[in-house]
Amino acid sequence: MITKKPKTRAGSGLLARRRTVLAAAVTGGSGYLLSLFVPGLPLIKATNAQDIATGTIFKPNAFIRITTQNSITLIMRHAEMGQGIYTGISMLLAEELEVGLDQISIEAAPVDPAYIDAVAGEEETGGSSSTRDSWIPLREAGASARMMLIAAAAQKWGVPVSECAAKRGQVFHEATGRVLTYGALVEDAGRQSVPTKVTLKSAENFTVIGTNPRRLDTKAKTNGSAQFGIDVQIPGMKIGRIMACPVKGGRLTGYDRAAGMAVSGVVEILTLHDAIAVIGDHMWAAIKGLEASAPQWDFGPNAKTSTVDIIARMKRASEKPGVTAVSTGNTEQSLKNSHIRIDSTYELPFLAHAALEPINTTLHIRPDGADVWVGTQVPGRARQEVADATGLKPESIAVHNHLIGGGFGRRLDSNSIGQAARFAKQVAYPVKLIWTREEDITQDQFRPYYYDKISAGLDKEGLISAWHHRTTGSAVTARWYPEGMQKGLDPDAVEGAAVTPYAIPNQLVEFVRDEPDAVTTLWWRGVGPTHNVFVVESMIDDLAHQSGQDPLAFRKKLAKQQPRALKVLDEVAKQAEWSRKRPEGHGLGVALHYSFQTWAATVLEAAVSKNGEITLVRVDSAIDCGPIVFPDGVVAQVQGGLIFGLTMALYNEITLKNGQVEQTNFHNYRMMRLPEAPDIRVHLVPDPEAEIGGIGEVGTVAAAPALANALFAAKGKRLKRIPFAKQFGTEKV
Amino acid sequence: MDFELKINGVTHSVDVQPDMPLLWILRDILGLTGTKYGCGVAQCGACTVHMDGNPVRSCLLTVTDAAGHDITTIEAIEHTEIGSKVQQAWLDEEVIQCGYCQSGQIMAATALLQKIAHPTDEEIDNAMAGNICRCGTYVRIRKAIHRASSHDN
């Protein structure tokens, strides 16, 4: 559920290259840009002609397999990490294939170019792209398979195709009452040619899309039978705990091998230059063994780095102009002439992903090949990592993708899989390598720290006349897919800032790249928009208050060229009763944004008690994500996304001291808990004619700005730094 | 050392160190991987199992303390009357996202409803506050507990 731009990747040899596109479509002179559009890849093709020929299995394309026993399997190219994609994708396929969701089974896709996500540009689950990229191609995949099955039946019966129809896995000839199951048609269907042109059902005829079926992955999650990566059990497998040098760039200098090996159940201690793994019969042996082996480290060049230094340097870097992302009109002059002017600095902390399932990889590395059992958002990269670590050919490595206990961007990275492979290749048996929670937090790759300077001016009419936003931070794109960089600009770092819903005549948006020491940065749920929308929407709110305008009306005035923006704002205003009287200490905050091709307007009610305690009372979110496949799935994602974002806004920051991360577990990297969760109401106002939007990250993006604005409304305090909770409180001494 | 563990009605004999937490015995020795590791320090609740009907954190429950008691894990909760109701309510409300925390959530909710058939919001808050859901399914967990508690007559 993590976004990035479409991209090309060098070196992996996996994919066809495609140019990164940040297509700009100026609408109505407002300067509004549509963020991205990439046409789908031709995915409909037979992947294995031989299977089709043998006749025991019908494999019309990479996503569907039907056997003579009438078992229908859908192959999932996207990873299920809670976002409900197994259900959503199955709905697309089932709609056109004419099968019921109760008739199918699901299998995770192997690594194969057939499973490339065209929006993401590789085999990847991220960028809230899964549904967007599957909307057309997977329905086509279902439809073409259905056409082949119908053609096979028509041929068998000697009737015209037009007299036959399919429903619930069977082909009917209504006139004669004849029926054949898909299983019975496997052999004949395999002999049909793949249609070159398919017509998709129109929306009125949908029977699956737009409904709320039961999710396909959840039953197994109620009884413990669901298999996450960490649950893998392979005969002969051992279990290991990994610990890497607590400071990035340091190395292992020694450890007490005798003491480690003496722990009951420990079978081996393995090392890399910067990490150690203790392997045991079970995790407890590995945990105790690692403690006993007391690794010693040379902390290396970052041994003195602290967050304070990182921020100080960023601040200095932000004094100078950066790479221009957008420049229209004359910002400097208009700022000078503005009627009301605000200059602000916003800061967003480093963040850990803290998915509940800690990082783990199970591998069996043999001289001639390897098996890897892991939950990953990027199976192709995972395979390449193992190939690089072992020298094995990628084709000899099988990646078995698993359910993921929370992704949030963490499993878009595969370095941990490479690390595990470098350990696993030292032993002959299969080994499951687990990071403890402490390792998972301290060795995470963090959402970058951002230091944003922003100035804006209003004219006499209370409209924005000038806008200068300079963001300083790490370029995740530069490490993760260097080709995505645009002449020094990381498009992610300005996503949500370069393009806003508002009419801004004189706009300058810049990016200053400043890479922190001792930290590796990575995508984090909501990516660019989670950062920039907080800054932009806080600033918009500030402008409204300082010019005495109602924040919601102000947004409508500025976004009047955007009908979908007005629609979600009106809906949320109605649902949240924007103008209602609120008790003392309560405030409503609004945030509007367009991210991942989805429009969202959110109103949050927060209360601050006299002793500084923040209570989240209620959230209303109006969502227009274009056509909707799985409405309840959309609601769930917005609810969960909001809680994820609110957790961050209230509590989260990763800090470093002497190169080491100070947060280690949930007692010091705090999670929102059930009693704190607000009532969240999601109001769907879809636009079936619009482009389909992503949803996994939308709620997260809205959270911090809606909360900051609500807290301002409640207490008159403008919060420009995340996290918020520690900025409230009494000074009772 | 040898310990006798009674898990889901079956007695297992394990030869392990006396300080080994039940969590790793369940997962790594007995292959019952429905019980999850999330934090190892009683902060997240992912490892919740029942010991004599009470919800406990198996990541900190040593084999010494677990031996001789009745342990129930997520794998067997459907065989309890309340447990199966809770599971059904979880499905009916579509609570689950990634699902990693949900074994623990279901065990905690079942223990609550076994003690208090119709919990108030505050009782739900107190009983469920120890279970973290990173995916943020709290809104639905609340609803599902109310739903499960209203099913029983």
Added chain:
Amino acid sequence: MWPHYLKSFAVFCIFSALCSSYADAQDGTLPASTEETIKRGEYLFRAADCAGCHTAPNSSELTGGRPFTLPFGTIFASNITPDKQTGIGQYTDTEWLKMLREGVGKGGKHLYPVMPYTAYTLLNDKDALAIKSYLFTLTPRKIEAPENKLSFPFNQRWSLVFWNWLNNENKRFVPAADKSAEWNRGAYLTEALGHCSQCHTPRTITYGLSKKAYAGTVQMGWYAYNLTSDRQHGLAGWSDAQLKSYLSTGYAKRKGPASGPMAEAVEHGLRFMTPEDIGAIITYLRSIPPQASGPIAQVMPAPPSQVDTEEHARGQKLFAQACSGCHLMDGQGRQSDWATLAGAHSVSDPEAHNLIQVLLSGSSLMTEHGKVSMPSFTRAYTPDELAAVSNYVIAHFGGKLTDVSSAEFKK
């Protein structure tokens, strides 16, 4: 300035225990380092809880470095491995005895009285040297302890001469003839080895022990509770079984767990002691005259009526989230005795000393069921929240009205 009741010690009496030895001659032949001596030295080393102070932070080695923050500055424990430069490797037996008794280290350096030489002075030669023999069997580690940071005049070691004169009487333990052997053993273990008075007896203005022996006092932020025979404030309300369990496991039913420095004393020392020695300590403690001071602990008393309800509700909510996972809402402790709050002194102290300390820096204790520990909660919770949870805990589990301020957590 020893407590008056010690002054009545007269003639010794003899009894046998695993490692008893005060009956031996006070001078004369020094014991050879036989295996038995070393073993006994190890036992005594534990009984004296040397590791409690001299273990390096984040390590199990006795290389010192642990800071002690006192009213007059910070003192660091020294390296007591037998390293010749940074440790005790150069000490002769005579120097060793002088150090333990007079607080005068090698080369005439005066020790700061954090080192309980005012207690160790009571050790007889044989025991004192057995400890040395044991320490000399350890692997030497060359690690220099950090420099002490003291304010003037306390950074002048020679000023300790004056202190010693005021506070330290250089004398060996002399058993009381009118007391049982068990009592005498207990006195020796408590006073000489356990140096319990060092924490549990209030200090005078010159940092010596006051006359209110074992009345309980605050040390480095932690409250060392009243050990006298007072029914309400002290130990008279504890059964022998409760005391025995507390001393040897760090937990007693309806009394809660030991935390902080007491947990360390149990972890490093008391839990290794024989049941006979624990019994002797109890016998001795029972004889300490009552002093009415310090908090009174009860099991789940009625809550005070005047609580700030909003603050209380906030505290309760936070307790449910951050604490009840281990302690349970009713304070009975989830699955572990050491997580019991009801009846504990820490939740009954209206000034919340130990509660604040545990929240600030955590606590841990090794038990025979493995390590039990509580982390520090300062990083993710605000001072206001920690104050609210403290006030709730003491009202709810201790029945007392407190006004713990957020400032306590901003230090």
